[in-house]
Amino acid sequence: MAGFAELGLSSWLVEQCRQMGLKQPTPVQLGCIPAILEGRDCLGCAKTGSGKTAAFVLPILQKLSEDPYGIFCLVLTPTRELAYQIAEQFRVLGKPLGLKDCIVVGGMDMVAQALELSRKPHVVIATPGRLADHLRSSNTFSIKKIRFLVMDEADRLLEQGCTDFTVDLEVILAAVPARRQTLLFSATLTDTLRELQGLATNQPFFWEAQAPVRTVEQLDQRYLLVPEKVKDAYLVHLIQNFHDEHEDWSIIIFTNTCKTCQILCMMLRKFNFPTVALHSMMKQKERFAALAKFKSSIYRILIATDVASRGLDIPTVQVVINHNTPGLPKIYIHRVGRTARAGRQGQAITLVTQYDIHLVHAIEEQIKKKLEEFPVEEAQVLQILTQVNVVRRECEIKLEAANFDEKKEINKRKQMILEGKDPDLEAKRKAELAKIKQKNRRFKEKVEQTLQRQKASRANRRGRPPRARPEASLSPAPAQGPA
Numbered sequence: 001m002a003g004f005a006e007l008g009l010s011s012w013l014v015e016q017c018r019q020m021g022l023k024q025p026t027p028v029q030l031g032c033i034p035a036i037l038e039g040r041d042c043l044g045c046a047k048t049g050s051g052k053t054a055a056f057v058l059p060i061l062q063k064l065s066e067d068p069y070g071i072f073c074l075v076l077t078p079t080r081e082l083a084y085q086i087a088e089q090f091r092v093l094g095k096p097l098g099l100k101d102c103i104v105v106g107g108m109d110m111v112a113q114a115l116e117l118s119r120k121p122h123v124v125i126a127t128p129g130r131l132a133d134h135l136r137s138s139n140t141f142s143i144k145k146i147r148f149l150v151m152d153e154a155d156r157l158l159e160q161g162c163t164d165f166t167v168d169l170e171v172i173l174a175a176v177p178a179r180r181q182t183l184l185f186s187a188t189l190t191d192t193l194r195e196l197q198g199l200a201t202n203q204p205f206f207w208e209a210q211a212p213v214r215t216v217e218q219l220d221q222r223y224l225l226v227p228e229k230v231k232d233a234y235l236v237h238l239i240q241n242f243h244d245e246h247e248d249w250s251i252i253i254f255t256n257t258c259k260t261c262q263i264l265c266m267m268l269r270k271f272n273f274p275t276v277a278l279h280s281m282m283k284q285k286e287r288f289a290a291l292a293k294f295k296s297s298i299y300r301i302l303i304a305t306d307v308a309s310r311g312l313d314i315p316t317v318q319v320v321i322n323h324n325t326p327g328l329p330k331i332y333i334h335r336v337g338r339t340a341r342a343g344r345q346g347q348a349i350t351l352v353t354q355y356d357i358h359l360v361h362a363i364e365e366q367i368k369k370k371l372e373e374f375p376v377e378e379a380q381v382l383q384i385l386t387q388v389n390v391v392r393r394e395c396e397i398k399l400e401a402a403n404f405d406e407k408k409e410i411n412k413r414k415q416m417i418l419e420g421k422d423p424d425l426e427a428k429r430k431a432e433l434a435k436i437k438q439k440n441r442r443f444k445e446k447v448e449q450t451l452q453r454q455k456a457s458r459a460n461r462r463g464r465p466p467r468a469r470p471e472a473s474l475s476p477a478p479a480q481g482p483a
């Protein structure tokens with residue numbers, strides 16, 4: 001099998017790989033590095049934890065070493081934590097170059113970022129919202145001459161999810177040169193392939209891992225069918241078991257909302273599990289601190305929303321628990337991909353209620369694999385059920401007292417102001433829209449009722465003997481209903 005040198009990388013980069021413990025290129029690196037070095041655009045779709053980051057970092061560093069200037073490369077990524085992780089790979093692999101990088105993400109000091117940008121770093125790693133803010137408000141830097149535009153988790157950047165990047169991307173794409181190399185990577189590119197192909201038009205090279213199953217082989221994937229009301233007791237039971245059976249363990253638990261994330265974190269702490277939370281309602285500094293504590297194994301449990309579902313590379317994670325069944329198969333693929341990375345073993349357990357069974361079927365269809373049931377001693381769960389429910393209720397009350405919902409509302413208003421919207425006007429518009437919707441609903445119900453009445457009266461009439469009409473004698477009489 002070809003080594004890094006055979007892919008066309010310089011000896012200093014091969015040495016950096018060796019120092020980092022990267023002995024042989026992974027398949028996505030084997031496929032994409034030569035194409036990128038040739039100057040082609042690249043779309044790389046490979047499983048989670050398969051080394052996509054180095055597949056673009058290495059050839060970019062090689063090209064940068066041949067013609068160093070700033071700003072040479074712009075990397076866009078959907079989350080702030082991921083931006084720091086990518087920057088670290090650039091720093092470690094690009095150490096001999098004296099690489100200057102700049103991280104431009106929300107929640108951090110904008111003035112300091114503007115200063116750093118004006119010093120022409122070689123590589124800028126950014127989340128779209130904050131970079132677009134800088135482009136709108138400042139002319140002290142330019143990305144007009146970049147050689148590389150990378151979109152990591154490219155499908156997430158393009159889709160219109162709860163955080164919609166499209167407006168910010170328009171601003172960024174208008175500021176980068178048409179002549180550039182565009183590199184797009186993700187474990188789930190196929191949904192947005194057409195849009196992505198529109199971005200990468202320079203002899204695009206498409207690399208996709210050929211495998212019957214879309215998740216990694218070393219991942220043991222299970223489901224646990226639980227009634228909604230006892231979900232938390234099952235969660236506590238699962239964690240207690242891992243705690244008892246394994247010396248060295250790290251778990252990521254995914255939840256669907258910030259509030260659930262916060263409540264479960266408080267609850268698990270009450271049971272003395274070393275838990276930290278990560279969600280978008282936390283201050284950025286708290287987010288970084290939580291992740292650092294988890295990465296260094298001071299805290300063994302990270303409970304997070306989907307803000308942590310993509311890209312995070314924490315090799316010690318052995319188990320992922322989905323507290324809710326993800327509504328989309330690709331969210332499932334990214335979440336469970338936080339374990340079993342780079343050839344390691346891992347386990348994923350998804351808690352499924354009777355209302356989510358169709359979601360599991362959709363996941364199985366997409367990943368092309370059946371999930372197996374995770375065996376649990378139900379009697380043991382029932383023993384802790386009341387205690388868990390009481391503790392959860394206590395945590396809910398505590399959180400309500402801390403005005404969590406109110407803070408959420410304030411955050412929403414702040415976000416609107418940052419987006420140039422008037423929160424009061426938006427609220428008014430929302431209320432009006434709700435009114436119109438309600439009116440439409442009532443109208444629909446009325447129409448529906450009228451139609452039902454008409455139908456019933458027609459049926460009644462059919463049940464009665466026909467009136468004597470001249471034609472009646474020409475056709476057979478309708479069947480008579482019971483009297």
Ligand SMILES: Nc1ncnc2c1ncn2[C@@H]1O[C@H](COP(=O)(O)OP(=O)(O)OP(=O)(O)O)[C@@H](O)[C@H]1O
Binds near residue numbers: 029047051187
């Ligand atoms: N050639 C290699 N040999 C061994 N380990 C590697 C190699 N390349 C990368 N790795 C390691 O594999 C791990 C996962 O890599 P990376 O984070 O780039 O995965 P990814 O494909 O981007 O995953 P995701 O889709 O979840 O973002 C990292 O810890 C990285 O250091």
